[in-house]
Amino acid sequence: xxxxxxxxxxxxxxxxxxxxxxxxxxxxxxxxxxxxxxxxxxxxxxxxxxxxxxxxxxxxxxxxxxxxxxxxxxxxxxxxxxxxxxxxxxxxxxxxxxxxxxxxxxxxxxxxxxxxxxxxxxxxxxxxxxxxxxxxxxxxxxxxxxxxxxxxxxxxxxxxxxxxxxxxxxxxxxxxxxxxxxxxxxxxxxxxxxxxxxxxxxxxxxxxxxxxxxxxxxxxxxxxxxxxxxxxxxxxxxxxxxxxxxxxxxxxxxxxxxxxxxxxxxxxxxxxxxxxxxxxxxxxxxxxxxxxxxxxxxxxxxxx
Amino acid sequence: xxxxxxxxxxxxxxxxxxxxxxxxxxxxxxxxxxxxxxxxxxxxxxxxxxxxxxxxxxxxxxxxxxxxxxxxxxxxxxxxxxxxxxxxxxxxxxxxxxxxxxxxxxxxxxxxxxxxxxxxxxxxxxxxxxxxxxxxxxxxxxxxxxxxxxxxxxxxxxxxxxxxxxxxxxxxxxxxxxxxxxxxxxxxxxxxxxxxxxxxxxxxxxxxxxxxxxxxxxxxxxxxxxxxxxxxxxxxxxxxxxxxxxxxxxxxxxxxxxxxxxxxxxxxxxxxxxxxxxxxxxxxxxxxxxxxxxxxxxxxxxxxxxxxxxxxxxxxxxxxxxxxxxxxxxxxxxxxxxxxxxxxxxxxxxxxxxxxxxxxxxxxxxxxxxxxxxxxxxxxxxxxxxxxxxxxxxxxxxxxxxxxxxxxxxxxxxxxxxxxxxxxxxxxxxxxxxxxxxxxxxxxx
Numbered sequence: 001x002x003x004x005x006x007x008x009x010x011x012x013x014x015x016x017x018x019x020x021x022x023x024x025x026x027x028x029x030x031x032x033x034x035x036x037x038x039x040x041x042x043x044x045x046x047x048x049x050x051x052x053x054x055x056x057x058x059x060x061x062x063x064x065x066x067x068x069x070x071x072x073x074x075x076x077x078x079x080x081x082x083x084x085x086x087x088x089x090x091x092x093x094x095x096x097x098x099x100x101x102x103x104x105x106x107x108x109x110x111x112x113x114x115x116x117x118x119x120x121x122x123x124x125x126x127x128x129x130x131x132x133x134x135x136x137x138x139x140x141x142x143x144x145x146x147x148x149x150x151x152x153x154x155x156x157x158x159x160x161x162x163x164x165x166x167x168x169x170x171x172x173x174x175x176x177x178x179x180x181x182x183x184x185x186x187x188x189x190x191x192x193x194x195x196x197x198x199x200x201x202x203x204x205x206x207x208x209x210x211x212x213x214x215x216x217x218x219x220x221x222x223x224x225x226x227x228x229x230x231x232x233x234x235x236x237x238x239x240x241x242x243x244x245x246x247x248x249x250x251x252x253x254x255x256x257x258x259x260x261x262x263x264x265x266x267x268x269x270x271x272x273x274x275x276x277x278x279x280x281x282x283x284x285x286x287x288x289x290x291x292x293x294x295x296x297x298x299x300x301x302x303x304x
Numbered sequence: 305x306x307x308x309x310x311x312x313x314x315x316x317x318x319x320x321x322x323x324x325x326x327x328x329x330x331x332x333x334x335x336x337x338x339x340x341x342x343x344x345x346x347x348x349x350x351x352x353x354x355x356x357x358x359x360x361x362x363x364x365x366x367x368x369x370x371x372x373x374x375x376x377x378x379x380x381x382x383x384x385x386x387x388x389x390x391x392x393x394x395x396x397x398x399x400x401x402x403x404x405x406x407x408x409x410x411x412x413x414x415x416x417x418x419x420x421x422x423x424x425x426x427x428x429x430x431x432x433x434x435x436x437x438x439x440x441x442x443x444x445x446x447x448x449x450x451x452x453x454x455x456x457x458x459x460x461x462x463x464x465x466x467x468x469x470x471x472x473x474x475x476x477x478x479x480x481x482x483x484x485x486x487x488x489x490x491x492x493x494x495x496x497x498x499x500x501x502x503x504x505x506x507x508x509x510x511x512x513x514x515x516x517x518x519x520x521x522x523x524x525x526x527x528x529x530x531x532x533x534x535x536x537x538x539x540x541x542x543x544x545x546x547x548x549x550x551x552x553x554x555x556x557x558x559x560x561x562x563x564x565x566x567x568x569x570x571x572x573x574x575x576x577x578x579x580x581x582x583x584x585x586x587x588x589x590x591x592x593x594x595x596x597x598x599x600x601x602x603x604x605x606x607x608x609x610x611x612x613x614x615x616x617x618x619x620x621x622x623x624x625x626x627x628x629x630x631x632x633x634x635x636x637x638x639x640x641x642x643x644x645x646x647x648x649x650x651x652x653x654x655x656x657x658x659x660x661x662x663x664x665x666x667x668x669x670x671x672x673x674x675x676x677x678x679x680x681x682x683x684x685x686x687x688x689x690x691x692x693x694x695x696x697x698x699x700x701x702x703x704x705x706x707x708x709x710x711x712x713x714x715x716x717x718x719x720x721x722x723x724x725x726x727x728x729x730x731x732x733x734x735x736x737x738x739x740x741x742x743x744x745x746x747x748x749x
Contacts, residue, residue: 054413055396139569146565151722241715243731247738249712265389266708271746 042283049276066277076278078250079259080285086157086255087225090164094221095214098169102176103202116177119170127167131234134163138235150239156253163231168224172217179213180206208300215297222293226286229257238262256282347644348376352394352401354629356384357591361665365658369651375644385505385707388413395634402645406446406632407701408437408536412747415439419635419642421447426631426649429671437630446630449653450666453608453623453685454514454589457596461605462584466493470607476548476614480555486584487559498555499583500562503714503721504570510587511717512710515553516736517624517700518611519545524699537702539744543737548613550729556587557721568718575599589624590667590681608681610688611696622688623681626698629666704743712739 044056049066053059070076101119105112122130138149138159149159183206191201207214232238238251238258254262260282264275349369353362359381366377380401382390387405394401395417406414421427422444430436435448460470466489468482483497490496501511522545523538524531530538557564561583562572578586579599586592590608597603610621633645652658653671660675668677677683689695703709716735720728 055392057396135569136571143566143569146563147722148566148568148718150568151718238711239715240718241712243712243716243735243739245734245738247712247734247742249715249739262708265392266705266711 049280066273069274070277083255090225091221098172102173106180122167123171127230128234131231153252156236179210183209211301232258347640349648350378350401351403353381354405358665402637407628418445419633446632448627449631451627453625455608455623457586458607476612479612496561496583497559499574499577499586500572502570502572503567512713520699521696540741541737552613564721622693623685624696704747709743
């Protein structure tokens with residue numbers, strides 16, 4: 001490529017040099033944070049999944065036996081099933097409601113900005129706090145029927161769904177609003193002139209145009225669903241348990257992340273490596289799903 | 305100007321990262337004690353405390369020690385039920401705890417980190433070796449720093465109001481008669497027999513950890529060999545006394561301030577109910593003593609009676625005396641820190657002011673020069689023993705994978721409370737008895 005020597009060009013020396021000189025200043029903190037907070041723990045964790053350890057600095061190599069144990073662990077498999085159902089249900093509900101709310105709030109209604117703010121606010125509360133607050137709300141209601149969210153598996157599931165929806169709809173709504181506002185006015189006008197009714201406009205013009213938002217939102221809600229931990233820990237903690245006659249236990253509302261946590265801390269220290277192996281499997285699972293889902297929805301995006 | 309701003313921002317970011325990695329700098333004392341013959345200590349002490357209720361008192365003691373000697377003493381307290389998590393995380397840090405708690409069932413995990421306390425100055429201060437914990441090779445892993453007792457706390461003033469007295473209660477039959485009489489006259493009396501038995505984390509241990517000891521301890525008395533004469537737990541339990549456990553537990557659940565169906569939610573404050581005179585009986589231990597006095601109760605109204613559950617010969621039962629509080633010193637710490645820690649512990653059990661503060665929060669400390677206990681419950685525990693009653697040893701300490709084991713028991717109890725049928729009780733038995741075998745196999749497999 002030919003380098004322009006015009007001083008106003010983007011790649012001119014006058015602009016490029018200061019950027020080059022100062023780039024490390026902006027890059028280093030971020031890269032350092034990423035390396036320290038993500039890359040290093042990730043590889044350390046990967047390594048530990050092949051070890052038996054008590055504290056992370058005191059390990060003994062055991063090869064793949066942790067993975068064998070993790071895959072034979074029925075509670076892990078149960079959690080996987082439970083989490084998968086949860087992720088799908090929450091994915092659908094969050095996105096349908098978020099889109100509906102966003103659609104309503106991009107119509108010209110009074111107080112739309114206030115509503116947007118209010119709907120977004122649950123996102124600002126931490127998961128543990130939310131879990132405990134909602135457990136009080138649910139138990140206040142269920143106490144009337146002399147039961148508790150900790151005693152009914154169905155309620156535990158739907159409680160988690162309600163909580164997650166309440167928390168995440170606002171966030172996804174903001175993304176959808178941004179997408180909806182970017183739908184070109186002339187297309188909508190053309191549709192109107194061609195005599196398309198409201199539903200036709202929505203499905204043939206609006207939705208194809210907000211596909212990028214849909215991609216992001218489904219990606220976020222799917223991975224959030226699989227990764228859910230704080231809310232699960234605080235709201236149900238895995239209760240109720242089904243106790244089999246042989247004293248083996250199914251924690252009926254335990255999701256994958258909580259299962260890993262409980263394996264790591266609840267049982268003896270010999271199972272810490274197993275928990276680590278589960279965490280690696282968990283990463284592979286979430287990453288695969290996310291990539292598959294991204295590629296699938298990307299194909300449906302239209303270029304404006 | 306913009307450049308300056310950018311540099312500033314970048315600096316702030318870098319510095320904030322640096323700050324993250326830095327621990328609080330130890331406060332240097334302004335006036336290091338002068339004229340002290342001992343060489344100035346350079347190490348520091350970090351005590352990872354096990355007892356949330358003692359957190360405040362320990363911090364006062366630590367401040368006192370720092371003021372006297374200039375040695376930094378850091379007290380951190382793990383939240384209730386999360387000691388193993390906190391210890392795991394803390395032991396990985398460069399400034400790991402120098403004092404932590406290792407009870408007998410923690411030896412397989414933490415034993416190798418512990419300094420051999422045999423022949424150390426703190427061991428020399430012990431008044432008894434009854435609370436010493438050894439590993440398989442005979443290393444002295446940890447030593448008891450306080451012992452405690454639990455049972456059923458009684459507000460005798462309320463019993464008198466109901467026309468009874470604590471001296472009437474000598475076995476399950478008499479306990480049941482008093483309790484059921486109170487329940488029958490609940491509306492006129494204005495109080496219930498038992499406080500709530502909340503099943504959340506702040507309260508469930510009173511039953512899944514303490515009350516259940518009546519099952520374990522009688523099995524232990526029947527077959528001490530299986531329990532290594534009290535040195536370890538067996539691989540399996542017989543469950544022979546679960547009906548007795550049910551007798552007493554049912555009594556507590558039925559004749560209570562709270563509908564048993566609400567117990568799973570938790571959020572109840574049994575100590576407050578008891579101190580406010582809403583209930584005459586309260587299942588807990590001597591560590592509540594100071595708190596109850598602080599809440600305005602009269603010392604002479606307070607009694608603690610054994611877990612009477614209908615077991616033959618229980619007229620001769622005593623309280624549950626023992627400990628799960630054992631000091632271990634981190635053998636992987638630096639020599640200066642170990643020395644500082646040793647000095648601190650010796651000071652704690654010999655200094656009159658410090659040991660009095662410690663005894664107030666811990667109840668009683670088995671050390672030669674420690675202050676005398678003023679705890680009425682412990683005095684009653686000793687009175688039972690002096691009367692020739694048998695002690696309920698704390699064999700509950702051997703619960704395998706204790707957190708998981710108890711979590712399962714709580715789930716079973718919740719189901720039983722929701723629907724108190726025999727079938728649901730059978731699940732409770734499964735959780736406690738078969739659950740022991742399952743967790744034992746996991747922990748030792």
